Each structure stands twice: as structure tokens, then as C-alpha cells.
Amino acid sequence: MGTYESFIQNKRAVMPPSGFHVDRDKLHSSLFDFQRDLVRWALLRGRAAIFAGTGLGKTRMQIEWAMNVHRITGGDVLLLAPLAVASQTIREGAELGYEIHMCRSQDDVKPGLNITNYEMLHHFEPVLFEGVVLDESSILKSFTGKIRTELIESFAFTPYRLACTATPAPNDFMEIGNHAEFLGVMSRTEMLSMFFVHDGGETQKWRLKGHAEDAFWRWVASWGVVLEKPSDLGYPDDGYILPPLNIYDHVIEVEGEPAKTLSQRQRARKETVAERVAACAEIVNATDKPFLVWCDLNVESEMLAAAIPDAVEVKGSDKPSHKEKAMLDFAAGKIRVLVTKPSIAGFGMNWQHCADMAFVGLSDSFEQVFQAIRRCYRFGQRQPVNVHMITSSREGVVAENIKRKEDDFRKMVSEMIKYTKDITSESIRSTEREVAEYVPKQPIIIPSWLRSERFAS
Structure with a gap:
């Protein structure tokens, strides 16, 4: 064990603050x-991740982080967010008294805080920013490897970086790896x-080495914090106790045998x-209450919009402006029923005004369903x-x-x-200033022309 710990230390597995x-x-x-x-x-770390449960105020935290990076450095900060979440962030910034500029390209950037959608990244010059924030950073998994790589490479030299997302599945080590990279x-x-x-033979199947579990989570805790509620870090949960969640399973009896394979379920x-x-x-x-209807197929979306008189449909082929307006109008209560897919609106939106939703066809992705419910x-x-x-x-017992x-x-998150x-509780609550440790490994050779005559001999 001692040898392994030495190996970990030599690899600098705990990230020093920057x-x-x-x-x-x-x-x-x-x-x-x-x-x-x-x-x-997160400011002390310089480059950090906040994995926090939905509704814990990640937006406010990342805005305050970005504003302090701007104040200290005098440079600009870019916030990247999913569609429609950017406008939501601007409004929340205004509540804090901060102006956040909506941008579509580098030409729109103004001194201070700037925000854009992930899809617009190629219109910007990342090297011109002192800080960057990835909002809902877990959606990187939904993007192509190309965009994930572009984000990592574009901000490789950005001094201050913050990634904010909901608690990852503890066995989703690739997501943790994406954030670390x-x-x-x-x-x-x-x-x-x-x-x-x-x-085994599957490329996605990785498991922690038995003797490395403590070292791994200690490494994660050196740059990321994980919490589902304030008491996870020793704070009171006042105002953070959720009301009941009622899940109703409606199984419609139709002719035919239950599906046994994925293709059979899709056909069903x-x-x-x-x-x-x-x-x-x-x-x-x-x-007449607000209602959110999630679907999985385009034909479901079309038929639902026709069958529900006051429904507004948001589909993948819609223009970004329509998607954004519809999602914000639903949040403002201007639309009673919104029909869309988890892949379109399942991340980032705050729709606490709505307490009723339906899934007409469930995605095979647990994360998408989980995130959709958390809106x-x-x-x-x-x-x-x-x-x-x-x-x-x-369709079988999908629900x-x-x-x-x-x-x-839930069990895995508790373990994490x-x-x-x-x-993390000790690190976050600490009031002492941390300083990155410098360990010199090579002597400096001072050239003769820099030496004073007194030391030349």
C-alpha cells in the first residue's frame, strides 16, 4: 500500500491550487x-468542477465565480451554456446586479462577463479569455467527440476554468475523466x-483497482466537489427539502407479446x-395546470401537439430562436403545455412553476429521463x-x-x-490561504553576465 501511495504522490495525483x-x-x-x-x-483552486444536485444554485455560483475572476484579472470571462439557458443566466446575473453580455461571436464580446451557446464556440477566440465556465458540463457527453476535443483544446491555456453540472453517476468514470481533462x-x-x-472485452467497462479507491476519490476531491444537498458538506438543509415525487405508471394494454430486445421495443x-x-x-x-410532455419520436411530438389544444411543440428541426422563445415562454407561464424531447430541453432549464409532466415514450437513457424530471x-x-x-x-416494464x-x-451517489x-468539507470550510507547493528539482545556473563582481569568484 505504501508503495502505491508513493507512486500516486510522484504522479502528483492531488492537484495543487492555482x-x-x-x-x-x-x-x-x-x-x-x-x-x-x-x-x-473554486476561486482558490483556479480550475475546478462543482458536481451539485439540481436546484442548489449552480448558476449563481458560477456567475459569482466569473465576476471575481474578472475583478482580479481585469480580463474577460466566457460562459458556455445550452440553448435558452443563456438567457436564463443573464436574468439571474441581473438579479445579482451583474451585466452578462449575450454573444454570437467574438465581435460581440464586451469587457466583463459574456455568454454564448455551446454550438457557437467556433465563432470565438478562446485564447482571449482569462476565464471560462462550462454550464451543464455533463452535456459534453451528448456532443460529438469532435466538440468535446475542441473544448478541451480551445481552453487548454485559459488560466481559470470552472465546470458545473449535476452529480455524475459514480460509475460514469468517462464523465469524470472528461472534466479532469x-x-x-x-x-x-x-x-x-x-x-x-x-x-472484460467491452471498451467502456472499467473498474477501480481495489487498492486505488481511496486514492481515486481523494484525487477527485482535490479539484471537484460532490454534493446532493447542503448537509453533505455539513451545512443545514433549510429550504432544501424536496416535496414528494409521485411516479404513475400507465400501461396501455395492446395486442402482441412484450418486447424482449431493444429493436422489438422500438418497433412496439x-x-x-x-x-x-x-x-x-x-x-x-x-x-388547466402547467404541463410538460416529454416524447421520444417525432411522430409522437406531432400527434401530441394536435391532440392538446394549447400545446406548443419544440422539435429538433426548429430554428434556435423558436426553441429558445418557447422554453422561456413556458418558464414565464405564457405557454401552458410544452411538448418536446429530453435531448432538446432536458438540461439546465428551471421550471419549478410546473409540477406535472408526462413521458409518452421513454428514452433508453436513464440520465435523460433523470435530467428531464429534474427540470x-x-x-x-x-x-x-x-x-x-x-x-x-x-414495451415491457420500462418505468x-x-x-x-x-x-x-441514489445508492451510488451516497457512496461517492x-x-x-x-x-471536501474540510477543504471548503477552511479559512486558511492555500499556496501551490513548489518543489525545485533542478539547480539554476546563473549566466556569468548576470553575476555581480562580488560573486563572480
């Missing part, structure tokens, strides 16, 4: 204690070779669209949230699988927090 110290009392007074301490910690801590390849062994979805849409429309049309079921929600999962008898994966996710909370 940022600056800010008194917590000088951070915005509207931030809760745990938020101020997290911002202060973006922050310049370590490449994914290095991370895998140092802490993991390849598990296509062949039972009419029945599922009718069941959803009946539920949504029976109320409404997040801290700040005052009402019990009702989720209607509408499937056909041919049950989602619930099982949710339970597994258990490993990191003591380390």
Missing part, C-alpha cells in the same frame, strides 16, 4: 453560506491507467403511438411533482427499470459522497 484567495464576506450577500464557501474554494488536471488515458483496470413504440398519445392527451386536457423536481419546487409514464404492454436505475443511482465529503 487560483487566488477571496474573503467569503466579500462575495455576494445573497449567496447561502455553502454557496459562498464553494465559490471561494478539460480542467488540465490529467488526461482520461492517464486517469484510466493510474486508477483502473479494464473489465412506433406501432402504439396513437394509443399512448390519446392516453396522454386525456390526462393533460383534464387540467421541475428541483430545490425551489413547492408542490408535489407528478410524473406520468405512459407505455404500452408490448420499473427507470425506478430501479434511480434507486441504484461518503468518500469525498470529509475531504
